Amino acid sequence: MSNETQTSTAGLGxxxxxxxxxLIRSGRDATATRRALVRAARRRFATDGYRATTVRQIASDxxxxxALINRYFVSKExxxxxxxxxxxxxxxxxxxSKSIKEVIERLIExxxxxxxxxxxxxxxxxxxxxxxxxxxxxxxxxxxxxxxxLAAAAGWSPDDPDSEAILLRAQLAIATSLGVxxxxxxxxxxxxASASGDELTEPLRQVLRVLLAPA
Amino acid sequence: MSNETQTSTAGLGxxxxxxxxxLIRSGRDATATRRALVRAARRRFATDGYRATTVRQIASDxxxxxALINRYFVSKExxxxxxxxxxxxxxxxxxxSKSIKEVIERLIExxxxxxxxxxxxxxxxxxxxxxxxxxxxxxxxxxxxxxxxLAAAAGWSPDDPDSEAILLRAQLAIATSLGVxxxxxxxxxxxxASASGDELTEPLRQVLRVLLAPA
DNA sequence: TCATCAAGTCAGCACGTGCTTACATCGAGG
DNA sequence: CCTCGATGTAAGCACGTGCTGACTTGATGA
Numbered sequence: 001m002s003n004e005t006q007t008s009t010a011g012l013g014x015x016x017x018x019x020x021x022x023l024i025r026s027g028r029d030a031t032a033t034r035r036a037l038v039r040a041a042r043r044r045f046a047t048d049g050y051r052a053t054t055v056r057q058i059a060s061d062x063x064x065x066x067a068l069i070n071r072y073f074v075s076k077e078x079x080x081x082x083x084x085x086x087x088x089x090x091x092x093x094x095x096x097s098k099s100i101k102e103v104i105e106r107l108i109e110x111x112x113x114x115x116x117x118x119x120x121x122x123x124x125x126x127x128x129x130x131x132x133x134x135x136x137x138x139x140x141x142x143x144x145x146x147x148x149x150l151a152a153a154a155g156w157s158p159d160d161p162d163s164e165a166i167l168l169r170a171q172l173a174i175a176t177s178l179g180v181x182x183x184x185x186x187x188x189x190x191x192x193a194s195a196s197g198d199e200l201t202e203p204l205r206q207v208l209r210v211l212l213a214p215a
Numbered sequence: 216m217s218n219e220t221q222t223s224t225a226g227l228g229x230x231x232x233x234x235x236x237x238l239i240r241s242g243r244d245a246t247a248t249r250r251a252l253v254r255a256a257r258r259r260f261a262t263d264g265y266r267a268t269t270v271r272q273i274a275s276d277x278x279x280x281x282a283l284i285n286r287y288f289v290s291k292e293x294x295x296x297x298x299x300x301x302x303x304x305x306x307x308x309x310x311x312s313k314s315i316k317e318v319i320e321r322l323i324e325x326x327x328x329x330x331x332x333x334x335x336x337x338x339x340x341x342x343x344x345x346x347x348x349x350x351x352x353x354x355x356x357x358x359x360x361x362x363x364x365l366a367a368a369a370g371w372s373p374d375d376p377d378s379e380a381i382l383l384r385a386q387l388a389i390a391t392s393l394g395v396x397x398x399x400x401x402x403x404x405x406x407x408a409s410a411s412g413d414e415l416t417e418p419l420r421q422v423l424r425v426l427l428a429p430a
Numbered sequence: 431t432c433a434t435c436a437a438g439t440c441a442g443c444a445c446g447t448g449c450t451t452a453c454a455t456c457g458a459g460g
Numbered sequence: 461c462c463t464c465g466a467t468g469t470a471a472g473c474a475c476g477t478g479c480t481g482a483c484t485t486g487a488t489g490a
Contacts, residue, residue, distance in 0.1 A: 028456065028467045051267045055448065065469050070449055143404050168406055169418050172395060176422070179394025180387060189358050191383055203384050206425045207391070211418060243437045243486065270478065280439050285479060432490095439484070446477080454469065460462090 034072050036062045042083040047185065050080060084138045091146060103153045104208045107177060111204060112197040114181045147171045154212045173211045180204070249287050251277045257298040262400065265295060299353045306361060318368045319423045322392060326419060327412040329396045362386045369427045388426045395419070 040061040044053040055076050059066040073079040094106075148156070151170035156163045180200070183189045255276040259268040270291050274281040288294040309321075363371070366385035371378045395415070398404045 030467065033467085049264060049266065051264065054446080056446090066448085067450080067470085068468065071468085076448065140404055143398075147404070164406070165414070168410055168414060171398065171404065171406065172391075172415075172418050172422070175394035175398045176387075176391040177394070179390035179392070179397070182394070183358075183386065183390045189355055189362070189386065191379070191386065195383055199380070199383060200387075203387050203426060207387070207422050210421045210425050245437065248437085269476080271476090279437095281478085282440085282480080283438065286438085291478065434488085435486105436488105437484105437486080440482090441480105443480080444478095447475080448473105449475105450471105450473080452469105452471090454467105456467075457465095459464090 030072075033062065033064055033068065037064075037069060037072065037079065038082050038086055041079050042087065045080060045083060055079070081138055084142055088142050088145065091149075100154050100213045101209070103150070104205065104212060107150075107173075107208065108201055108204050111177050111180055112200055114185065143174070147174055150174060150212075169211045173208055176204075176207055176211070245287075248277065248279055248283065252279070252284060252287065252294065253297050253301055256294050257302065260295060260298060270294075296353055299357050303357050303360065306364075315369050315428045316424070318365070319420065319427060322365075322388075322423065323416055323419050326392050326395055327415055329400065358389070362389055365389065365427075384426045388423055391419075391422055391426070 037058060041053070041058045044058055044061070055069045056066050058079070059069060069076070069079055073082055147167065147170055148158075150173065151163075151167045154166050154170055156166040156170065184195075252273060256268070256273045259273055259276070270284045271281050273294070274284060284291070284294055288297055362382065362385055363373075365388065366378075366382045369381050369385055371381040371385065399410075
């Protein structure tokens with residue numbers, strides 16, 4: 001009936017990593033509903049955009065009352081910020097990259113699978129000026145952070161002015177990735193939307209290598 | 216004072232190609248205000264998204280009353296459709312392409328300059344599900360039409376099943392283009408947003424050639 | 431001069447949105 | 461058993477939105 005069978009030792013309502021499911025949230029567990037709200041929100045924001053997403057939708061997805069969003073996240077914008085933070089964390093805590101080619105392969109996998117599973121990349125393609133000043137700032141910061149990470153893997157160094165070109169190329173790689181994810185998810189544009197992963201992998205590999213790993 | 220000094224021979228309010236300016240629309244010229252509304256609308260839709268742009272904004276940009284939008288285009292969706300049709304026309308009536316490399320160079324120019332001038336590409340990046348069912352359909356059709364045009368220049372033929380891969384690669388090229396335009400315009404993400412055209416041209420050329428003109 | 435009709439304006443309705451306040455319900459400790 | 465705080469709910473306010481109908485303005489022709 002309830003999922004707090006494992007003793008939630010963390011008395012203060014914080015992280016308290018527990019079960020990852022939120023479908024059977026039948027109880028009064030604040031942290032569980034918080035996480036469920038963030039999950040549902042991220043999915044909505046990614047597919048419908050910031051403005052188009054309504055807090056009532058999100059609450060309905062989770063199955064709780066709308067007022068909880070304001071209770072836990074103060075505002076819609078606060079919820080969005082929580083989504084961004086979670087996404088940023090997920091991208092951060094991935095296994096450290098080895099070679100640039102390996103990074104490319106992993107990026108390809110993200111692009112191909114983003115529509116299916118609950119991929120952090122999805123939220124990044126929330127590029128459009130969302131109408132909200134603060135939300136835009138958060139989004140831009142996350143994106144630029146991600147750029148630097150990818151560029152570093154490709155040989156960019158913050159101190160070396162000669163490597164600025166690498167930074168630019170890394171961002172072009174991100175632009176490409178986001179463009180493909182977008183065409184596959186939001187807009188159901190054929191044939192890319194229904195293309196299999198195998199069909200996409202080779203062209204994407206060529207493009208990303210041209211940008212990031214010029215042999 | 217007025218711009219209908221040239222005798223508008225077309226009695227019925229249709230096309231009547233006249234001056235292309237709409238800033239000094241001081242008179243009672245229906246077709247001029249229609250065009251002005253479409254222009255302003257397209258810019259707003261492209262930068263703010265469909266849902267986020269309000270008809271009051273558009274009307275205010277042009278300097279007319281909101282009700283005119285409903286008079287001329289029935290609804291906000293009707294205005295959007297008019298924008299899409301105009302964009303489709305502009306893309307259609309471009310000079311016929313010669314070699315694929317030439318097409319690539321022209322596409323690069325579009326990408327680089329899209330943020331500045333009133334480029335038709337801008338509206339295409341209205342990919343996100345706009346919340347409006349019909350608007351989505353129109354957008355998707357335009358995009359797929361554009362894909363086929365580009366693919367044809369790269370050697371794709373509707374009858375040849377072996378050339379389907381070309382269609383997919385063409386769409387990946389479009390995805391890349393849209394991704395870059397988006398990062399440069401909507402999201403002001405550095406460094407791509409402030410990069411000069413010269414810096415962008417070479418990497419873009421490499422990517423597009425890999426996708427469309429594999430030597 | 432003045433009737434006529436298209437071009438444009440104005441006030442307002444109906445509805446969806448984010449958010450708030452007051453209330454209900456569950457679980458635990460005295 | 462009963463109180464009390466935390467979790468969740470219900471009703472509603474204020475506002476922005478798309479759209480509508482009645483009205484005004486200006487050019488044109490008899």
